[in-house]
Amino acid sequence: MNELLSRLPHKPPALLLSHVYEVSEQSAVCGYTVSDNTLTVLQGLSSAYALEMLAQAAALVLTQSGAQPLSGMLAQCRSLVCRQPFFSFGTELIIYAKLEGLSAGVLALCSGRVEESGSGLLLAEATFSIYLNNQ
Numbered sequence: 001m002n003e004l005l006s007r008l009p010h011k012p013p014a015l016l017l018s019h020v021y022e023v024s025e026q027s028a029v030c031g032y033t034v035s036d037n038t039l040t041v042l043q044g045l046s047s048a049y050a051l052e053m054l055a056q057a058a059a060l061v062l063t064q065s066g067a068q069p070l071s072g073m074l075a076q077c078r079s080l081v082c083r084q085p086f087f088s089f090g091t092e093l094i095i096y097a098k099l100e101g102l103s104a105g106v107l108a109l110c111s112g113r114v115e116e117s118g119s120g121l122l123l124a125e126a127t128f129s130i131y132l133n134n135q
Contacts (some may be wrong), residue, residue, distance in 0.1 A: 016053045028057045030095040047082035050124035054112035057097035075131035082124045092117035
């Protein structure tokens with residue numbers, strides 16, 4: 001499943017997924033371990049990057065649903081709640097992204113959450129839209 005990551009235009013350190021555990025036409029479950037090789041602050045990775053993690057996981061869902069954009073972008077964040085200021089180095093994250101629907105064929109409406117692996121502690125959650133540039 002990790003070969004699916006090659007479908008994303010991101011490369012390290014901007015690629016914020018390291019594992020794909022499951023992906024369907026409606027949802028994806030991915031993993032990421034915070035390391036000092038990523039875009040970091042002194043204490044770890046800013047939790048604001050949860051939105052980008054979720055958008056990358058949602059893009060994998062779009063590759064399965066056939067709506068994969070030739071190029072796409074995060075268009076709107078309707079909500080983002082981060083429960084801590086950063087993700088510490090060594091923290092294993094589980095990223096859950098869900099495709100809620102398509103609007104006019106150009107916006108993918110998505111939601112998701114980021115949890116700490118093992119404990120299931122909710123670290124961040126968001127609702128957002130991805131613009132699909134299929135031109």
